[in-house]
Amino acid sequence: MRYSSVDNFTVQELMAVFLARQLRDGDHLQVGVALPVPEAAVRLAHIMHGPNMELIFLGARMNVHQLEQLPLPEFGWDNRVVRWAESYSDRGHRFDQVKDWYRRVFFIGGVQVDRFGNTNLIGIGNDHQRLDFRGPGSVGTATLTTHVGRYYIVLNNHTPRLLVEKCDFISAFGWGDGGADARKRLGIPGGGPQLCITPLCVMDFAEDTKCMRLISVHPGVTVDDVKGATGFPLEVSDKLTTTKIPSLEELTILRGRVDPSGSLRS
Amino acid sequence: MERQSVLSTEDEVGNWIENGMTIAIGEPAPMGMVRHIIRNQISGLTVIGSGIALDFLIAGGCVSKVISYYAGGGFGVPVAPSFRHAAQTGELEVWECEEGVLTSGLEATAKGLPFLPWRGGVGTSLPEVNKDLRVMEDPINGEILLAVPAIHVDVALLHASKADVFGNVQHQGGPGWIDLFLRRAANRVAVQVEKIISNEEVRSDAWATTISNADAVIRAPYGAHPFYSRGHYTQDKKHLKLYVDAATLAVTGEQAYIEEYFRRHVYEATSHIMYLEEIGITRLLSLHEY
Numbered sequence: 001m002r003y004s005s006v007d008n009f010t011v012q013e014l015m016a017v018f019l020a021r022q023l024r025d026g027d028h029l030q031v032g033v034a035l036p037v038p039e040a041a042v043r044l045a046h047i048m049h050g051p052n053m054e055l056i057f058l059g060a061r062m063n064v065h066q067l068e069q070l071p072l073p074e075f076g077w078d079n080r081v082v083r084w085a086e087s088y089s090d091r092g093h094r095f096d097q098v099k100d101w102y103r104r105v106f107f108i109g110g111v112q113v114d115r116f117g118n119t120n121l122i123g124i125g126n127d128h129q130r131l132d133f134r135g136p137g138s139v140g141t142a143t144l145t146t147h148v149g150r151y152y153i154v155l156n157n158h159t160p161r162l163l164v165e166k167c168d169f170i171s172a173f174g175w176g177d178g179g180a181d182a183r184k185r186l187g188i189p190g191g192g193p194q195l196c197i198t199p200l201c202v203m204d205f206a207e208d209t210k211c212m213r214l215i216s217v218h219p220g221v222t223v224d225d226v227k228g229a230t231g232f233p234l235e236v237s238d239k240l241t242t243t244k245i246p247s248l249e250e251l252t253i254l255r256g257r258v259d260p261s262g263s264l265r266s
Numbered sequence: 267m268e269r270q271s272v273l274s275t276e277d278e279v280g281n282w283i284e285n286g287m288t289i290a291i292g293e294p295a296p297m298g299m300v301r302h303i304i305r306n307q308i309s310g311l312t313v314i315g316s317g318i319a320l321d322f323l324i325a326g327g328c329v330s331k332v333i334s335y336y337a338g339g340g341f342g343v344p345v346a347p348s349f350r351h352a353a354q355t356g357e358l359e360v361w362e363c364e365e366g367v368l369t370s371g372l373e374a375t376a377k378g379l380p381f382l383p384w385r386g387g388v389g390t391s392l393p394e395v396n397k398d399l400r401v402m403e404d405p406i407n408g409e410i411l412l413a414v415p416a417i418h419v420d421v422a423l424l425h426a427s428k429a430d431v432f433g434n435v436q437h438q439g440g441p442g443w444i445d446l447f448l449r450r451a452a453n454r455v456a457v458q459v460e461k462i463i464s465n466e467e468v469r470s471d472a473w474a475t476t477i478s479n480a481d482a483v484i485r486a487p488y489g490a491h492p493f494y495s496r497g498h499y500t501q502d503k504k505h506l507k508l509y510v511d512a513a514t515l516a517v518t519g520e521q522a523y524i525e526e527y528f529r530r531h532v533y534e535a536t537s538h539i540m541y542l543e544e545i546g547i548t549r550l551l552s553l554h555e556y
Contacts, residue, residue, distance in 0.1 A: 062320075079496045080555055080556070088439070095369060095386075097367050122362060123353075134353040136346075137335050137364075138335055139365060141364065142387040143365060143387070148488065169391040183389075187410055187411055188407045189385075205316065
């Protein structure tokens with residue numbers, strides 16, 4: 001199921017505003033390609049409440065809090081993004097200091113996501129050398145999700161084919177087979193996936209089982225809508241709420257200073 | 267005796283590359299050399315590369331194995347079309363990896379080691395779908411790690427901003443991607459540059475030298491087209507869309523557009539300069555950064 005708008009803001013804008021509220025001043029926010037919602041969210045948070053945040057795109061590390069506009073690059077690999085950089089490093093060098101990544105926050109999508117927040121960018125099928133659908137590949141997600149302090153799964157769709165019981169392949173380890181110590185057992189240091197944000201809802205991971213759990217539905221969406229669009233039995237939090245809509249200030253800054261071209265409204 | 271210049275031509279560097287070799291394609295993409303390889307019908311290559319630049323070589327019939335961490339598409343398709351098709355039909359062997367895994371394997375080669383350990387990928391399917399990656403117990407603390415074998419590279423092809431004729435290369439706006447890892451791992455490295463500069467200019471800012479002792483430098487203004495070259499020009503989105511659309515049609519059985527694309531831009535444009543003439547000065551000069 002896909003909603004193009006909720007009242008007079010789009011669901012992508014709602015997701016970006018929700019995500020921006022999860023980000024804290026001082027976070028180092030690393031955003032990869034093809035993730036329009038996190039791209040907007042980190043800029044919005046940087047303006048709203050994050051003067052000490054660092055934004056990292058394509059190896060370009062920047063603090064652009066003072067700028068009037070933080071426009072989204074026209075496309076993922078726009079080399080002009082480095083115009084705002086205070087420093088720049090290739091990805092390999094950035095992987096040399098993973099011990100300090102507890103301050104770093106990352107965002108990830110996938111062609112499949114399972115109930116324990118493991119994600120798959122490899123592809124769908126049984127035979128790895130003859131996949132039914134070949135995905136783009138892991139990029140740097142295995143390393144990033146291993147080491148960053150926390151990360152968010154952000155999806156452009158919410159379907160039973162995307163949110164599955166078990167990924168055909170895991171390219172980034174979330175909470176494995178579940179359990180609060182799932183990462184610790186394998187010596188994986190990072191804080192793991194915190195939330196999964198989709199066009200329908202927000203889910204967290206239950207403290208003890210690390211099973212995905214519905215915590216808020218977007219305005220106009222029912223719990224049954226979400227359950228019907230999810231490929232595994234979804235737990236529902238007893239604190240279930242409706243996702244808080246953007247404030248006028250958030251929407252004004254998002255549209256005027258972050259996304260003037262309206263990429264989240266198309 | 268005089269110090270030897272390494273200023274080279276596409277043809278000279280092309281002669282290094284033999285069927286079945288392992289080559290690495292840097293970022294910005296050395297497209298002059300990529301087109302040269304396709305034009306010369308080199309085949310059976312193992313390619314370390316990414317995205318649409320990698321896709322060109324696959325569509326051109328040059329590749330039998332890919333050392334792959336990312337082959338995204340863009341321009342309307344999430345996955346590079348020729349890569350996706352060849353991987354799904356089994357025509358292409360995929361050595362599945364990830365950026366941290368790949369750089370570990372390249373660094374192992376550079377350091378003369380059989381492998382390097384890496385933590386990213388522990389708990390994932392990577393060691394299941396790529397049997398060369400081994401899950402190991404570290405001998406110091408008993409932690410679970412991946413052992414990434416040394417990845418050997420015959421030739422690294424890179425594109426940069428400028429170099430002198432002695433192989434001192436300087437990137438404007440930083441070296442791209444993992445180019446320095448590729449350089450360190452490769453037996454030979456050839457670097458296309460936007461501009462050849464004097465040795466005096468190199469020495470005036472020695473800290474800016476990112477690669478020294480390149481085995482060849484090739485004068486190739488706009489040599490990364492249709493991709494970007496940092497400090498010089500942006501991606502040519504119209505041209506990339508042309509390629510992606512043609513390659514997407516080709517994998518559904520409609521070959522005419524990709525054949526026409528390669529005929530105009532690769533086979534009949536028999537040098538980089540002829541390619542630039544085919545693209546045209548109006549289009550090239552419209553790609554300025556600012």
